[in-house]
Amino acid sequence: MxxxxxxxxxxxxxxxxxxxxxxxxxxxxxxxxxxxxxxxxxxxxxxxxxxxxxxxxxxxxxxxxxxxxxxxxxxxxxxxxxxxxxxxxxxxxxxxxxxxxxxxxxxxxxxxxxxxxxxxxxxxxxxxxxxxxxxxxxxxIGPSVYLGMTQLGAFIMWATEQQPFVMGILVAVLMGLALTAPISSAAIAFMLELEGVAAGAATVGCAAQMIGFATSSFRENGWSGLVSLGIGTSMLQIANVMKNPYILIPPTLTAAILGPISTVILLMENNQAGAGMGTSGFVGPIMTIHTMGSDASVLLSIVVLHFLAPAVLSLIFSEWLRKKNVIKYGDMTIEQS
Known part of the structure; x- marks a missing residue:
């Protein structure tokens, strides 16, 4: 066999x-x-x-x-x-x-x-x-699996509404890690049919990984790396994560901080298409606009939570770890064609 x-x-x-x-x-x-x-x-x-x-x-x-x-x-x-x-x-x-x-x-x-x-x-x-x-x-098999996945997704969305602070952290961190890992956060979001504030937190977590790695590794990868990681995918760092898992700390801490800000303070929402994409192809921000509209407050929240805050926080954390000699130059260098 x-x-x-x-x-x-x-x-x-x-x-x-x-x-x-x-x-x-x-x-x-x-x-x-x-x-x-x-x-x-x-x-x-x-x-x-x-x-x-x-x-x-x-x-x-x-x-x-x-x-x-x-x-x-x-x-x-x-x-x-x-x-x-x-x-x-x-x-x-x-x-x-x-x-x-x-x-x-x-x-x-x-x-x-x-x-x-x-x-x-x-x-x-x-x-x-x-x-x-x-x-x-x-x-x-299909209908039963679909029912199970959607019920799990419904539970996650319900739990996020009931405990927005704790679930904001969990959803943002786990979905962000799924995006960087060699599995598909986008596929997970669609299977679970994530929507609402849970999808908003997931988007923020994914953005934290992408923008976080893009800015943290700028000295190694330059502008091309900034675009590849920030608008492409943070999965490009998975080989480096296997060599030095500490490089995951800055974007993951950033997701843990910004997740509850998204669910408790700014009440960011999204749909299943944007939940697992983060800033990849700008899908997360575009779907946020599709879900919440294009008011000035929504646009400002997108700029802060999807781009500015992940960049600043991850850079601060990564520089601190570099000073501690936990992260060294070259640890986040990616292969670029």
């Missing part, structure tokens, strides 16, 4: 099914639902109806996008890859939401890989088996 799995490129592991597959799911989400929501928001803001229509179409196709993204991430053969479009669509259409699309794509891809190129009528058998596995998974 092991040799068969190895031949088929099937590797059951946390690394492959959680870290790798979820990361590719996030790419599928960004290429459909998230970018579609940005397009719709921009179209409504500037009165461009065709942009709104394109955005709505992109959002409607998030299921197929997740399907092909997960299959691609798992190294699916061509026929399995193309059939996974149907699996992802079924997961979304049959009540599973993003979580259902993810599971249907993952299960159908691995089953499809087992039969790929095993028969003389591969062009029929492989897509047939992949689609049956995907739709079957979507029907049998």
């Amino acid at each position: 092991r040799s068969f799995f190895k031949k088929k490129g099937i590797e059951p592991s946390f690394q492959n099914y959680v870290i790798n597959a979820l990361s590719h799911m996030a790419l599928g989400l960004f290429s459909s639902l998230i970018i579609g929501l940005i397009m719709e928001t921009a179209g409504n803001q500037f009165g461009i109806d065709i942009l709104v229509d394109m955005g709505v179409m992109a959002m409607d196709l998030y299921g197929p996008a997740i399907g092909v993204a997960v299959a691609y991430g798992l190294g699916a053969p061509r026929l399995v890859l193309f059939a996974a479009v149907v699996s992802g669509a079924a997961g979304a259409a049959l009540g599973g939401g993003p979580a259902g699309s993810f599971l249907a794509a993952l299960i159908s891809t691995e089953i499809g890989k087992m039969v790929s190129k095993e028969t003389k009528i591969d062009i029929i058998i492989t897509p047939f088996v992949t689609i049956v596995a995907g739709v079957g998974s979507a029907m049998l």
